[in-house]
Amino acid sequence: xxxTVVAKNIDFLILQGLLGFGNFVGGTFxxxxxxxxxxxxxxxxxxxxxxxxxxxxxxxxxxxxEFFRGVPLVMVIFWFWFIIPLLLRVPLPEYGVALTAxxxxxxxxxxxxxxxxxQSVARGQAEAAMSTGLTPAQTMGYVILPQALRNMIPALVTxxxxxxxxxxxxxxxxxxxxxxxxxxxxxxxxxxxxxxxxIAVVYWLCTYSMSRYARYLERRLTPG
Amino acid sequence: xxxxxxxxxxxxxxxxxxxLQGILTTLGISxxxxxxxxxxxxxxxxxxxxxxxxxxxxxxxxxEFFRNVPLLVWMFFWYFAVPPLLPGPLQDWLFNHxxxxxxxxxxLGVYHGARFSEMIRSGIQSIPKTQFEAALSTGLTTxxxxxxxxxxxxxxxxxxxxxxxxxxLLKNSSVALTISVTELTFxxxxxxxxxxxxxxxxxxxxxxxxxxCLGIATLMTKIERRFALPGMIxxxxxxxx
Numbered sequence: 001x002x003x004t005v006v007a008k009n010i011d012f013l014i015l016q017g018l019l020g021f022g023n024f025v026g027g028t029f030x031x032x033x034x035x036x037x038x039x040x041x042x043x044x045x046x047x048x049x050x051x052x053x054x055x056x057x058x059x060x061x062x063x064x065x066e067f068f069r070g071v072p073l074v075m076v077i078f079w080f081w082f083i084i085p086l087l088l089r090v091p092l093p094e095y096g097v098a099l100t101a102x103x104x105x106x107x108x109x110x111x112x113x114x115x116x117x118x119q120s121v122a123r124g125q126a127e128a129a130m131s132t133g134l135t136p137a138q139t140m141g142y143v144i145l146p147q148a149l150r151n152m153i154p155a156l157v158t159x160x161x162x163x164x165x166x167x168x169x170x171x172x173x174x175x176x177x178x179x180x181x182x183x184x185x186x187x188x189x190x191x192x193x194x195x196x197x198x199i200a201v202v203y204w205l206c207t208y209s210m211s212r213y214a215r216y217l218e219r220r221l222t223p224g
Numbered sequence: 225x226x227x228x229x230x231x232x233x234x235x236x237x238x239x240x241x242x243x244l245q246g247i248l249t250t251l252g253i254s255x256x257x258x259x260x261x262x263x264x265x266x267x268x269x270x271x272x273x274x275x276x277x278x279x280x281x282x283x284x285x286x287x288e289f290f291r292n293v294p295l296l297v298w299m300f301f302w303y304f305a306v307p308p309l310l311p312g313p314l315q316d317w318l319f320n321h322x323x324x325x326x327x328x329x330x331x332l333g334v335y336h337g338a339r340f341s342e343m344i345r346s347g348i349q350s351i352p353k354t355q356f357e358a359a360l361s362t363g364l365t366t367x368x369x370x371x372x373x374x375x376x377x378x379x380x381x382x383x384x385x386x387x388x389x390x391x392x393l394l395k396n397s398s399v400a401l402t403i404s405v406t407e408l409t410f411x412x413x414x415x416x417x418x419x420x421x422x423x424x425x426x427x428x429x430x431x432x433x434x435x436x437c438l439g440i441a442t443l444m445t446k447i448e449r450r451f452a453l454p455g456m457i458x459x460x461x462x463x464x465x
Contacts (some may be wrong), residue, residue, distance in 0.1 A: 070391075070437040071430055072398035074409050079430070082422035087229065161292075168294035172402060192304035200293045200301060207292040224433055 005191040006198045016060060017181025018202060025095045026176030032164045033100055039106035040114075040156070040161075046107055047114025048140070061111070068108035073169055077101045081173050098170035106163055109136035113159060118144060157214035161207050168203075178202060233419040234428050243428060246411030251327050253407060260333030261393065265340025266379075269444045270370055272345045290338035295399050298335050303327035303403040327401035335394070336393045343385045346379035380451045387444035391437050398433075408432060420422075 006013070012022070020027015051059035068076065080101040085091045092100075121144050127144040130136070171180035182199045186192055264286075271283035290298070303324060307315055318326060348442055351374060359369040401410040412429030416422050 067434070070395075070396040070410065070434045072304045072433060074398040074401065075426070075430055078409070078413065079426050082416065082426060086422065111310060158430075165294040167294075168234070168296040169399065171296070179294065183300070186304070192300070193306075193309065196297060196301040200297050203293045203297060204289060208288060211292065 001193050001194065002191065003198075005185070005194050006110050009185045009189070010172070011173050012185060013178065013199070014202070016176060017178035017199075018206075022171075024176040028164070028167050028177040030099055031102065031167045031170055031175065031177060033159070035102035035106060035167070036110075036156075036160050036163055038103045039110050043106035043110025044105060046111030047118060050111060050115050051118060058163060065108045065111055068105055071103055073101075073166055074172065076105045077169060077173060080104075089223050094170070094175040095172060095174050098167075098175045098213070100168070100172075102163065106159070109159060109162075110156075113152055113155045114148070116155070117148035120151045121147045150221060154214050155215060156220040157210060161210050161214070164207060164210070165203065227423065229424065230421060231424055232417065233421045233424055237418070239415045239419070239425075242411040242414055243408070243432070246408035246429075247436075248396050248408065249325075249405065250394070250407040253325060253332065253405060254397045255401060256329045257332035257336065257397065258390060258393055260329070261336035261340050264334065265344050266375065268337065269341040269344025270348065270375060272341065273348045274366070276420050287338045287341045290335055291342070295331065295335050295396055296402060298331040299328060299338060299399055299403050302331045302334075303317055324400075324403045325406050328397075328403055328405045332397055333408070335405030336396070339392075340386065343382050343389065344378060347382035348374055350381060351357065351377055377453070383444070383451055384446045386465065387441070387448065391440060394436060394440065395433065398424065 016022035016024060016026060018028050021028030046061050046064060049057050050065065052058045052061070063126060077098065080097050081140045083101070125143055125147065126139055129139040134142065167177055168179040171177055171183065175181070176184070178199050186195050189195070234243070249297060260375075268283040268286050271279045272287070301342040307318055307327070310318070355373060355377070356369060359373040360366070364372065373462060397407055398409040400407055401413070404410070408429055412425050415428070419425065
């Protein structure tokens with residue numbers, strides 16, 4: 001056991017690997033935060049589409065969700081890794097590939113959260129809003145969504161934890177996140193036990209504090 | 225886009241053999257890991273509800289540490305970091321018998337065991353306390369109460385979330401490709417490398433995963449219906465991440 005290897009490389013591991021400041025376009029947070037924001041925006045559309053009355057809006061959204069929930073994330077990352085250059089005729093950097101893959105994949109899960117959030121708003125709310133003369137779009141925008149968003153917050157934080165852990169898979173295509181940073185340092189120093197244990201603790205500190213926060217939110221936001 | 229499809233790459237040469245072997249490895253590693261996860265999850269989930277605080281704390285540490293760290297990190301940990309610490313003969317045996325498979329299986333089992341544990345705990349906690357008291361008052365010991373009354377009911381209550389999590393385990397077995405376990409995703413990539421046919425190879429892998437997931441989900445729904453306890457559906461809060 002020689003944990004000086006961690007101390008010697010702490011700048012690279014934390015600044016480059018976890019946060020994304022350094023020579024590489026990388027960083028766990030730099031991938032996780034845009035991915036959840038963009039994934040959530042796409043997820044709102046998918047969640048709304050799943051609740052649509054028109055079958056040709058509802059069924060494609062359902063197929064989208066079921067498809068991505070039935071395929072491993074690793075597979076989705078490889079799809080984008082191989083297919084984007086084929087379609088665009090230009091190689092895309094790892095960051096672009098990883099971000100696209102995560103947004104598309106997470107949107108399926110986030111869409112389900114949005115759908116559950118909307119369904120958790122009492123039906124009478126929509127009826128009351130419509131009866132005051134609001135259009136269906138206004139009812140959704142001003143009455144249902146604001147309440148649904150509040151109900152979704154704990155589930156969203158939980159999904160962010162899942163996404164945060166999943167970003168480690170971006171290292172497979174060479175994106176320099178915390179896991180890849182540890183791999184790079186390990187290739188030079190050959191200290192797998194110290195390095196992998198260290199990043200496990202770093203991941204744990206981030207996710208555990210987030211999950212405590214999710215639990216706190218859940219308690220505070222539960223009505224009654 | 226003028227891409228010429230050539231689906232024959234999936235059955236000419238060694239591709240078919242690779243895919244078949246990939247499916248078998250995926251199913252093999254997932255089954256073994258599932259058994260390990262079920263054992264660890266049941267024991268630690270039960271321990272988290274016992275009155276004796278040190279045991280509860282031990283189980284909590286296991287669950288909170290293992291499920292909050294990415295599976296990929298655990299794969300690297302169990303494959304690169306742990307074997308060098310093992311005694312010599314065991315190390316030799318491991319490297320002669322596919323160390324990556326066992327490390328991957330162990331990583332997958334221990335990680336999902338922690339996630340199963342949370343579901344089993346919430347299953348146990350959803351059983352009314354009076355059941356426990358009634359069992360004790362008939363003269364059963366605490367261990368017997370768990371073995372004969374609490375665990376059997378809890379296991380039946382949690383079939384739906386466990387079914388869902390089992391599918392996650394199957395999908396997560398793809399992460400084992402990072403330590404060169406020759407499972408389905410690994411073989412898909414191998415076909416891509418040999419034939420330079422990314423689209424066909426990935427389609428084959430994706431379709432197989434979808435079929436496996438759909439097949440298992442259908443089977444689980446049947447099991448769920450067979451074992452459902454009337455009037456107790458929906459008592460278990462859906463487990464978190």
